[in-house]
Amino acid sequence: MSQSFRLADGGRIDRSRVLHFTFNGQNYEGYPGDTLASALFANGVRLVGRSFKYHRPRGIMTAGSEEPSGLVQLETGAHTEPNLRATQIELYDGLSATSINAWPSVDFDIGEINSLLSRIFVAGFYYKTFMGPAGFWNKIYEPIIRRAAGLGRAPEYPDPDIYDHQYVHADVLIAGAGPAGIAAALAAARTGARVVLADEQSEFGGSLLHSGESVDGLPGSDWIAGALDELRQHEDVTLLPRTTVFGYYDNNYIAMVERRTDHLGPLRPKTVSRHRAWHVRAKRVVIATGAHERPMVFGDNDRPGILLAEAGRVYTSRYAVKPGERAVLFTNNDNAYRSAIDMHLGGMPLDAIVDIRARPGAQALAWADSADVEVLPGSSIIGTAGRKSVIGVDVMATTPDGIGISGGVRRIDCDTVLMSGGWTPAIHLFSQSGGKLRYDSEQTCFLPETFVQACRVVGSANGTRVSADCLAEAAEAGHISAREAGFRARARKAPKGETVDPGGLQPAWVAPSDHPTGKGPRKHFVDFQNDVTAGDLMLAAREGFHSVEHLKRYTTTGMGTDQGKTSNINALAILAREVNNEIPKVGTTTFRPPYTPVSYGSLAGRNVGHLSDPVRKTPMHDWHEGQGAAFEIVGQWLRPWYYPQAGETMQQAVNRECLAVRNAVGLLDATTLGKIDIQGPDAAEFLNRIYTNAWKKLGIGRCRYGLMCHEDGMIFDDGVTTRLGENHFIMTTTSGNAAQVLDWLEEYLQTEWPDLKVYCTSVTEQFATISIAGPKSREVLQKLSGDIDLSAEAFPFMSMQAGEIAGAPARIFRISFTGELSYEINVPAFYGRAVWQAVMQAGKAFGITPYGTETMHVLRAEKGFIIVGQETDGTVVPQDLGMDWIVSKQKPDFIGKRSFSRPDTARSDRKQLVGLLTVADGNEVLPEGAQITEAAKGVPPVPMLGHVTSSYYSPTLGHSIALALIKDGRSRIGEELHAPLESRAIRVRVVEPVFFDPKGERANG
Amino acid sequence: MFVIHCPWCGDRPETEFHYGGEAHIARPEKPEELTDQQWADFLFMRTNPKGWHRERWSHSSGCRRWFNVMRNTHTNEIAGSYRIGEMPDLPDGSGPAKGAKA
Amino acid sequence: MTRFSIASLVRNAMNWHQDWPRQWRSPQPKPSYDVIIIGGGGHGLATAYYLARQHGIRNVAVLEKGWIGGGNTGRNTTIVRSNYLWDESAAMYEHSLKLWEGLSQDLNYNVMFSQRGVMNLAHNLHDVRESIRRVNANRLNGVDAVWLDAAGVKEFCPIINISPDVRYPVLGATLQKRAGVARHDAVAWGYARGADALGVDIIQNCEVTGFDISDGVVTGVQTTRGRIGAKKVGVVAAGHSSVLANMAGFRLPLESHPLQALVSEPLKPIMPTVVMSNAVHVYVSQSDKGELVMGAGIDSHNSYSQRGSLSVIEEQLGACMELFPIFSRVRMLRSWGGIVDTCPDASPIISKTPVKNLFFNCGWGTGGFKATPGSGHVFAHTVATGEPHPINAPFALDRFISGALIAEHGAAAVAH
Amino acid sequence: MVDLTLRRSPLSGWEQKLAVASVDGAVALREIPFLGMVNLRVDLSMRGVGKSIEDAIGFALPKQPNTVTSRLTTRALWMGPDEWMIVAPDGEQQALIGKLALQLADRHSAITDVSANRTTLELHGPKSIEVLQKGCLLDLHPSKFLAGHCAGTNLARSQVIVEKIDDHATWRIYPRWSFANYVADWLIDAMMEYRAPL
């Protein structure tokens, strides 16, 4: 029958609409307002999954985000999501879910065989075996272990959904919208403060949604509705349901994830982010995250049908479902009586209360009495019966000290066991904030003590147990927080809650059983997800894992997807008992973000796909694209790499481009070069200190090449700088270093030499840069430059002129990176495209050819010009490149100078830049990155002399060329060496690194 | 991600800044007069203290100014910012280190 | 020491595992030792183990301020490889890798060294050039290395996205097949158990607060558990090295930075190997338990707090989505930070110091887990003999004076 | 002769795309190409400099960090303690530069035409803050970021200057030339959800 465990009435579900869903292929029905967990219970489905290690049948244990065992795989295909908690999945029409970690099915799971071996598979067993023989780990053991481990499956397809971020500031951020959170929000909002209120559940209200308590004399749900109405009136209040506060970072930086569309199922709009990661910088934070009930640790306490007491009440009261037919409660505290009896009164019969305490509280007994429920004080559940569902519990009397058992066993048949070992305040966020905890031995839990950041903890999270007190302290915290954030308004009356005292508790960390714990077939589970039993914890303690951090790692307790929300306190208490230590001395493990797991997608946000990183394009980019250019990624830039024509290979295209430049004229988009405008009376002095060469005497209108080193003497950047006026220079940097160089200049100006009067302004993007190179470049340019005299006399090599080109204001630099006659034109970026096209047009008659970075590299290598980052790698000083000529001997100081005289830097046999030619086959191009050795072969380690930094086929020369950094290379010129590759070695001859026009006549002409 | 106080722009998120390491390591006036050891001290050796630290930051996405921050590297507590050339006392009362350049 | 084996496991199961002894003792500190090792991470414990085993020096204490393995050893992404560029580094890391290959048997402790291969991706021509340079250097140094093109990458790791349309397409990768991952905690515990069995005292919750130095010679240490005398002291304190150097009166070329890592929820096997990408700053593997283990880049500022910025993690996950778009719906389970001691040349320091008989082993930064056995082995030699082992001679402090740095930034940009 | 018709802004050709992305009553986006921009660096504390500049541009530069002063169609944005960006209608930058150069001739200063360095995007509408907050970490709340405020900051992965023009949710975003397409793409994407109501 459909929904046979649904109660006839009540609950916060909408019975007017039926939702259809499937679980493990079976069709079921539920209602809006259900979670998958409540809908499964409504249909009598209690076996949900299999445990991590032993593959024991498991059901749902809680009603919230602390759920350790009710995990499912939601949906299939691209939308699938592993390891979701059934207790948090809002039901939607068409939902489909399956069990995880079970094969072939959750009903019949082969992995259950592990259960039989469980006697061997104790904590840390894998450290003690699977060690030999060599090679077996990788090939045999590890694959088996890997296959057995893991829970759900990762999707196999890219995610069809999108995710985004939202960065906001708040005066008061409130985590958790139970009665305490709402009360705090009201108080803060009334001052006019900017308030953010977030709760991970679909509805605000927290425990008020099921507790049946009243506030201000109103039924809980009416009070919530009224409060929310009021909050919505305040303009600066942001209400965020379905939003988990998952991280508390430095300086009150709060991270939350909002699940915006999951609950809509297949109907969700595709243009709206599925999850949104909120980043909130909050002046004050109020943590009102409630508390988690903890399980009792008793024999075989993990069977489907065994759940937390409060959860039992949540299912009957909030969802109007019965978790089963007949229940028994096992507890050590009074409050659980209330939960269980509420459930009982709500329609799910409770047959007995097994209380481990000899003397339950009077109030608790009165509650039981009034509901006519039998109480067995001084008793323990020693074990449970059943497999895929609990079918009964065995109860014995405890000895007066509460540690042992006596008398006979009484079997109580039931299909549901409620358990409650007390409450653990959710101090996760507080701990993440850096706050220190204290142990409260009365409530047997850790509570906030020392605050490091500007936050407050209220309500159950603060260990406050009487509702009235929760509301009062929360309202006060909300008000004070707002005041501290700068909002002054008189406090209004706090909401009045009920004053029922939840009663006492007696710690009972492991319930006595018929065998000593850990020494019999019964398993006393502590961490239900990772299958960690009390016996495992005791074993770890015996083996010397006494630090709680060691205990965690050796047994994996608390390391599952629930991060031990229900289990950690039990585990550390058991450890304390085993090592005769006090609980506060044992302490907790470290709380880390996230509070509950967060999708990678939401953390990445929109920084994926085409938005993953800016693609920087030059003003001529569209033109290059139109010409079918292949692009090279250089930092964030896209630069034309080469321009293949129909049918051409890359090599053919590059050859053609190279020859065009050498024989006629080519043009290159050099816009990406960094450009820095440098002005001030001390500009020349500044350059003198920054570059290795001298700058003071550079004439106006003249250009000079410079090298920059870091203080350690290693080359950092290079480029041509031009003097535009007495106090005015324009510097160019490499494309990749533009920003770094500007920062570097500013750093020295501001921190080392504030006395220098120099201003630097980045103009990298102001100008498009077109480099025209080749013997015909002057003629091409002349057609566009009207009245500028381009003659060698009027416009010599390494000089600059301003004028107009093709209708655009321009600076023309006669500089060359190809060794050819060459002009670099800077025009305001607006004109880049037009001038480029004009140059193409003007050059048509001369066979002008656009060329890309590859050709540029070949041409400069023919000339022996270096590329920073290719001939250098952070270990190269100018002298290594044979560039002593650019290192001033006169200047007393410049950046890097002092480092040149250190013993290692001053060595004469350092790696030096040389050329290499292949000996046997002149056309063979050495791989860049090939290492160079003396001998062709050797037994490793083979001594290496250096490596090939650049290597190309030179169409101009008709053979291959290479540059290399070789140990003592200058003195090896003429020697033959080897480039050993994977299968063979190539013989090479060391030559001068300039292959073409060594005198530089072409550029100078 | 810290909130860093730019002496000009006020409180801004750390992602707008560039970190510049230990502050007040002045570039030697006459490097050529230093021994290799002294030069290595300047280049590489750092106090790297656990506790209060004077450090340089540049507001690289904003006003591009360099300035100094006093931060406790143990707790990440930030005690304040000051401009180049200044040297307020640290919260633990300690003044400038001997020989340190403001 | 009770030997671990399947037989001893079965035997103990009979008795519900009641008889397993402690894996290491918890002794009171003696008044003095021949050697004190400061820092109970993998490197410190390995040093103690090899001191006892190789050099017969058993009157040794390892002083750990917290719990052993709780430093970077317990919080790293466990990548083990030896494909470093320079000869000095290749020798060091390859020495270590060879020790890894027999470590479980040597220690009689399963450290789960899984040689599933490590790929370092190349995303632009510069990466390609540098990768090929490294592959060639590795081979000549006897370190296994191959260059894979994009198709080869896909074959080795089918879930990786090699589409040319992504922002930073995969152009290829270097692959070291003998590289892989290991179980970090087991390394600390295995060495501790081994050292303890040879007589080494492992003393936890014992923080060193000062050095006793007379006439430039170290004579002992001050600790939170009193003074302990020592003939020699080896400091292996990773992120806290500068703090200890400051106590001994000198400075180191180190900065301590937060480095974060994170794990996903456990998944069925999906990731067959280890993938690293320097250019987009991400590295991913999957543990035997099923979590995807991922690392981020360092936070730029110095810090001794074991926490970093969320923005760093977000950036790294963005990069991850590009390489592995199928992970978008996978969820982050936990993130944490360690304190890494970064060195200007991204290489470690294993060295004598200005104080006689005081030795430092530090500067491993973001990538020293892989070196644990090798580092312990050569450091034990250095401490025992007072002189460096040939493998660690180039890693002495004086390289910062001479300028003979061993710049491994290329191999180490997010070096793990 | 300089031919103004040859000019292309980084987002020329995007007009249609930006218009389609705009959602009536929610948020609208357009490029304002070719605004004149002059970067000025000078020490305002030097005697007489403030006055000289006022004479040149017709109003005083903002001294308050991250604020804007303006007169008619010319606006001066505070960029740093010794740096301003003066934004003027297309074509006026040369005259501005001339006047500033004249006034500051004997002063240590740098006057640089940066009109092509950045372009201008205008975002307007009630959802504009929410759109920006998807990638901007500043506090853009109307009580904090007022009309006449500006800031150098990051928008998603790009450095930008953000300026609030008026009290009616009108923003100008100045990305660098080569980042303009990224920033525009990003904004279009961030505006997408308002086309289909949740």
Ligand SMILES: Cc1cc2nc3c(=O)[nH]c(=O)nc-3n(C[C@H](O)[C@H](O)[C@H](O)COP(=O)(O)OP(=O)(O)OC[C@H]3O[C@@H](n4cnc5c(N)ncnc54)[C@H](O)[C@@H]3O)c2cc1C
């Ligand atoms: C997130 C992250 C990812 C990483 N990923 C990798 C990777 O994939 N591969 C890789 O090879 N490396 C990686 N590393 C680096 C690697 O973890 C370290 O280099 C290595 O573990 C260092 O080992 P150790 O034993 O020297 O240091 P640690 O394990 O840190 O041990 C140092 C010990 O010294 C103790 N100590 C400090 N001060 C004192 C004192 N005063 N008195 C007593 N004891 C003291 C500390 O408590 C600590 O336990 C990563 C690091 C991090 C943080």
Ligand SMILES: NC(=O)c1ccc[n+]([C@@H]2O[C@H](COP(=O)([O-])OP(=O)(O)OC[C@H]3O[C@@H](n4cnc5c(N)ncnc54)[C@H](O)[C@@H]3O)[C@@H](O)[C@H]2O)c1
């Ligand atoms: N501590 C106890 O023993 C106990 C037991 C049961 C009921 N109560 C009662 O509970 C009430 C206390 O109310 P309260 O408001 O403090 O707690 P609550 O449990 O009612 O509310 C806490 C809320 O915080 C939300 N939450 C928790 N962590 C979150 C996170 N990281 N991000 C977003 N949301 C998160 C939960 O979804 C929940 O709605 C009182 O009436 C008290 O009597 C207390």
Ligand SMILES: Cc1cc2nc3c(=O)[nH]c(=O)nc-3n(C[C@H](O)[C@H](O)[C@H](O)COP(=O)(O)O)c2cc1C
């Ligand atoms: C390789 C590796 C795998 C890990 N896997 C898990 C895991 O499955 N579950 C978990 O909770 N933590 C896991 N952790 C993280 C630890 O819980 C812990 O966060 C880390 O050791 C740092 O310690 P701390 O958080 O206590 O400071 C893993 C850590 C490492 C290094």
Ligand SMILES: [Zn+2]
């Ligand atoms: Zn600033």
